Amino acid sequence: xxxxxxxxxxxxxxxxxxxxxxxxxxxxxxxxxxxxxxxxxxxxxxxxxxxxxxxxxxxxxxxxxxxxxxxxxxxxxxxxxxxxxxxxxxxxxxxxxxxxxxxxxxxxxxxxxxxxxxxxxxxxxxxxxxxxxxxxxxxxxxxxxxxxxxxxxxxxxxxxxxxxxxxxxxxxxxxxxxxxxxxxxxxxxxxxxxxxxxxxxxxxxxxxxxxxxxxxxxxxxxxxxxxxxxxxxxxxxxxxxxxxxxxxxxxxxxxxxxxxxxxxxxxxxxxxxxxxxxxxxxxxxxxxxxxxxxxxxxxxxxxxxxxxxxxxxxxxxxxxxxxxxxxxxxxxxxxxxxxxxxxxxxxxxxxxxxxxxxxxxxxxxxxxxxxxxxxxxxxxxxxxxxxxxxxxxxxxxxxxxxxxxxxxxxxxxxxxxxxxxxxxxxxxxxxxxxxxxxxxxxxxxxxxxxxxxxxxxxxxxxxxxxxxxxxxxxxxxxxxxxxxxxxxxxxxxxxxxxxxxxxxxxxxxxxxxxxxxxxxxxxxxxxxxxx
Amino acid sequence: xxxxxxxxxxxxxxxxxxxxxxxxxxxxxxxxxxxxxxxxxxxxxxxxxxxxxxxxxxxxxxxxxxxxxxxxxxxxxxxxxxxxxxxxxxxxxxxxxxxxxxxxxxxxxxxxxxxxxxxxxxxxxxxxxxxxxxxxxxxxxxxxxxxxxxxxxxxxxxxxxxxxxxxxxxxxxxxxxxxxxxxxxxxxxxxxxxxxxxxxxxxxxxxxxxxxxxxxxxxxxxxxxxxxxxxxxxxxxxxxxxxxxxxxxxxxxxxxxxxxxxxxxxxxxxxxxxxxxxxxxxxxxxxxxxxxxxxxxxxxxxxxxxxxxxxxxxxxxxxxxxxxxxxxxxxxxxxxxxxxxxxxxxxxxxxxxxxxxxxx
Numbered sequence: 001x002x003x004x005x006x007x008x009x010x011x012x013x014x015x016x017x018x019x020x021x022x023x024x025x026x027x028x029x030x031x032x033x034x035x036x037x038x039x040x041x042x043x044x045x046x047x048x049x050x051x052x053x054x055x056x057x058x059x060x061x062x063x064x065x066x067x068x069x070x071x072x073x074x075x076x077x078x079x080x081x082x083x084x085x086x087x088x089x090x091x092x093x094x095x096x097x098x099x100x101x102x103x104x105x106x107x108x109x110x111x112x113x114x115x116x117x118x119x120x121x122x123x124x125x126x127x128x129x130x131x132x133x134x135x136x137x138x139x140x141x142x143x144x145x146x147x148x149x150x151x152x153x154x155x156x157x158x159x160x161x162x163x164x165x166x167x168x169x170x171x172x173x174x175x176x177x178x179x180x181x182x183x184x185x186x187x188x189x190x191x192x193x194x195x196x197x198x199x200x201x202x203x204x205x206x207x208x209x210x211x212x213x214x215x216x217x218x219x220x221x222x223x224x225x226x227x228x229x230x231x232x233x234x235x236x237x238x239x240x241x242x243x244x245x246x247x248x249x250x251x252x253x254x255x256x257x258x259x260x261x262x263x264x265x266x267x268x269x270x271x272x273x274x275x276x277x278x279x280x281x282x283x284x285x286x287x288x289x290x291x292x293x294x295x296x297x298x299x300x301x302x303x304x305x306x307x308x309x310x311x312x313x314x315x316x317x318x319x320x321x322x323x324x325x326x327x328x329x330x331x332x333x334x335x336x337x338x339x340x341x342x343x344x345x346x347x348x349x350x351x352x353x354x355x356x357x358x359x360x361x362x363x364x365x366x367x368x369x370x371x372x373x374x375x376x377x378x379x380x381x382x383x384x385x386x387x388x389x390x391x392x393x394x395x396x397x398x399x400x401x402x403x404x405x406x407x408x409x410x411x412x413x414x415x416x417x418x419x420x421x422x423x424x425x426x427x428x429x430x431x432x433x434x435x436x437x438x439x440x441x442x443x444x445x446x447x448x449x450x451x452x453x454x455x456x457x458x459x460x461x462x463x464x465x466x467x468x469x470x471x472x473x474x475x476x477x478x479x480x481x482x483x484x485x486x487x488x489x490x491x492x493x494x495x496x497x498x499x500x501x502x503x504x505x506x507x508x509x510x511x512x513x514x515x516x517x518x519x520x521x522x523x524x525x526x527x528x529x530x531x
Numbered sequence: 532x533x534x535x536x537x538x539x540x541x542x543x544x545x546x547x548x549x550x551x552x553x554x555x556x557x558x559x560x561x562x563x564x565x566x567x568x569x570x571x572x573x574x575x576x577x578x579x580x581x582x583x584x585x586x587x588x589x590x591x592x593x594x595x596x597x598x599x600x601x602x603x604x605x606x607x608x609x610x611x612x613x614x615x616x617x618x619x620x621x622x623x624x625x626x627x628x629x630x631x632x633x634x635x636x637x638x639x640x641x642x643x644x645x646x647x648x649x650x651x652x653x654x655x656x657x658x659x660x661x662x663x664x665x666x667x668x669x670x671x672x673x674x675x676x677x678x679x680x681x682x683x684x685x686x687x688x689x690x691x692x693x694x695x696x697x698x699x700x701x702x703x704x705x706x707x708x709x710x711x712x713x714x715x716x717x718x719x720x721x722x723x724x725x726x727x728x729x730x731x732x733x734x735x736x737x738x739x740x741x742x743x744x745x746x747x748x749x750x751x752x753x754x755x756x757x758x759x760x761x762x763x764x765x766x767x768x769x770x771x772x773x774x775x776x777x778x779x780x781x782x783x784x785x786x787x788x789x790x791x792x793x794x795x796x797x798x799x800x801x802x803x804x805x806x807x808x809x810x811x812x813x814x815x816x817x818x819x820x821x822x823x824x825x826x827x828x829x830x831x832x833x834x835x836x837x838x839x840x841x842x843x844x845x846x847x848x849x850x851x852x853x854x855x856x857x858x859x860x861x862x863x864x865x866x867x868x869x870x871x872x873x874x875x876x877x878x879x880x881x882x883x884x885x886x887x888x889x890x891x
Binding site for chain 1: 533536537543598677678698699700701702705710725730731732735739757759761762763764765766767768769770771772777780781782788789790791792793794796797798800801803804805806807808809810811814815816817818819820821823831836837838840841842844845847848851853854855856857858859860861862863865866867868869870871872873875876878879880881882883884885886887888889
């Protein structure tokens with residue numbers, strides 16, 4: 001996030017929520033957004049479903065899944081046409097405006113309304129509301145990212161914020177709600193094939209030299225494969241050995257049939273886990289690691305806020321700290337890694353990562369930072385951290401408009417598979433239920449697979465609310481239960497991906513965004529029939 | 532803040548500057564002067580229901596409730612004294628008379644015993660026994676929600692739960708019914724709880740000063756048996772701050788902490804589903820090696836398992852190069868774990884095929 005939860009929910013005049021259902025996926029953010037709306041903040045919801053917050057929204061654009069880029073371009077078209085852009089901001093802080101203006105000129109409200117299946121008056125009203133606000137924040141989530149056009153969707157939202165000067169002050173910005181507790185940290189730490197810690201580029205020889213020297217080992221200059229590409233390479237026999245730490249792709253990756261084939265084709269699979277998950281069952285060796293309550297460390301939240309995780313209980317002596325496990329493997333493979341405590345690992349990381357350089361467990365444990373942590377960039381031990389990014393200037397200097405044309409989703413409905421399926425989360429469960437499913441009360445609240453479908457689609461198939469159904473895509477078939485309502489538009493369906501008794505990811509498409517290789521979880525073509 | 536918006540008052544002889552509109556209670560708290568209270572929650576004004584926070588204002592005949600009386604220029608406020616304390620004791624006696632003490636055998640069987648603010652305030656003000664006969668109460672509990680229950684017999688009508696649900700969580704499923712002395716709390720935990728829109732966040736229970744509205748987890752421990760450890764919730768990216776409450780090396784409950792991102796709020800996952808899995812009976816407790824003849828896992832020593840892992844990865848690296856190896860990090864784990872995994876991939880596997888589950 002460029003901004004903080006606090007400033008978005010207290011200083012924004014308008015919040016535009018797009019592809020995000022925080023009341024279920026980020027509930028405490030959802031509560032604070034409800035507070036904001038009740039205190040007068042205007043809310044625009046852009047989502048193909050009726051989510052809880054759309055009932056409180058000033059405008060709900062219930063657009064067709066996969067059309068975010070067209071929507072954002074349409075907003076910018078209206079803003080430019082009506083002269084509502086921030087000319088000073090564009091002149092002093094950005095470049096590439098003319099290219100943007102040229103591209104969005106084609107996105108008239110009439111055309112966009114047709115692409116997105118919305119009322120053009122709502123689009124114009126949303127553009128007016130967003131652009132006329134003193135401070136307007138965009139909050140988005142996987143409904144923007146998890147498309148084959150996800151990168152374009154994010155760029156388009158950034159264009160929209162730059163066009164209206166909504167960067168670098170409280171209550172504005174472009175704010176992704178990161179899905180998992182430490183997905184921000186995982187990216188920050190350089191668990192990515194093209195960046196080292198702190199987004200230092202692998203392609204930069206000086207960066208490689210710095211890490212080679214610090215680690216006393218050569219760093220390969222070949223950019224690695226992204227996780228979704230690793231699965232494809234494994235299926236082809238190009239990747240032969242895989243170490244999976246605490247991830248369950250047999251539940252959470254798209255097109256599980258393909259994942260099963262890829263993992264079984266590997267020569268050697270090691271899984272470091274708490275439980276014998278579906279993925280662990282396929283391993284050659286399973287190593288029992290430790291849970292967050294059994295270790296010291298930090299998580300980095302969606303606001304770039306680095307906060308402490310503290311050991312509350314002693315783990316079973318048969319398990320090992322994950323740092324110890326990785327260290328032992330390094331040592332046994334001939335790399336002389338000393339055993340370090342979690343605090344020492346953070347010190348080493350901070351010494352190599354400018355944005356974390358001012359952080360340490362000792363500093364985070366001071367009374368002053370208790371429950372607050374530090375937001376990166378925090379380049380020095382006396383630096384207070386950075387709540388809001390891009391104040392005064394962007395990290396690259398000027399902000400570059402990156403216009404993107406609308407492209408349809410990779411798999412569109414057709415005669416055989418006429419319905420679009422989206423996936424998402426529900427309040428009382430999390431991801432593959434490895435954690436929440438072990439609390440019985442959560443299963444009591446919601447513990448079984450279901451699919452939301454529109455009353456018209458259900459009626460056409462003779463399906464009633466609560467009926468058992470078979471859901472089929474080009475990749476597989478599952479059983480589920482129909483929840484029939486008006487939450488989704490006709491022709492559209494939605495499923496949570498938590499439940500193994502009817503796992504939506506058997507059906508999902510492995511079409512990838514060309515830049516960041518995120519799968520298109522939010523659009524695939526299916527058919528539903530009464531079971 | 533400009534000077535026009537400040538008022539000057541004295542509290543117990545101390546001069547205090549307060550923003551206009553602030554309550555006497557909050558002005559006093561900022562000056563480190565404590566006033567006993569039950570119905571005020573955090574920074575919100577109270578509803579003046581419990582009348583335990585009464586103070587004397589010079590020139591006014593009646594005592595005023597500090598929690599919902601705003602400061603005014605020149606007020607001279609006294610927070611203690613015989614008249615104030617007698618009034619507080621009387622208010623507590625009246626509250627106790629309706630608190631359903633018989634239903635808990637005078638606190639003995641109450642799950643909040645030892646962690647009850649009514650009990651604490653009574654003790655602090657010397658109210659050690661009820662001044663009036665306690666009528667027998669046996670109103671039915673509402674306990675169909677999996678995590679929360681409401682015992683109306685113990686409710687003191689302070690309405691902190693109403694503030695928590697409607698102004699903090701903004702869920703609007705917990706309400707008051709009737710008025711005045713007949714006021715009741717309509718907690719959405721009856722048999723139809725799953726149709727109410729209640730999110731089971733438990734913010735109401737965290738706000739309740741007595742044992743009326745509690746997390747069912749309370750049945751597994753007494754408040755003095757647990758040690759808190761402040762940590763960060765392991766579920767979504769909001770990063771709520773919470774305390775894990777530990778009894779006998781087992782996490783038995785959580786308590787919300789007023790962190791920068793959560794402001795004392797938690798959701799159902801953070802409050803109620805962030806710790807059972809830690810001691811789940813199906814945790815892996817020994818390395819496993821698959822026997823490829825039977826297809827079954829067999830327990831192994833750490834030395835054997837790690838030697839096998841290192842030997843096979845080394846063989847594959849030497850035969851096919853580092854690009855034939857890959858490692859995935861866990862976005863649920865700590866930065867330190869992830870840094871070390873990434874370092875392992877690059878230095879020992881000789882590959883940049885390292886990623887995390889951000890993409891999936």
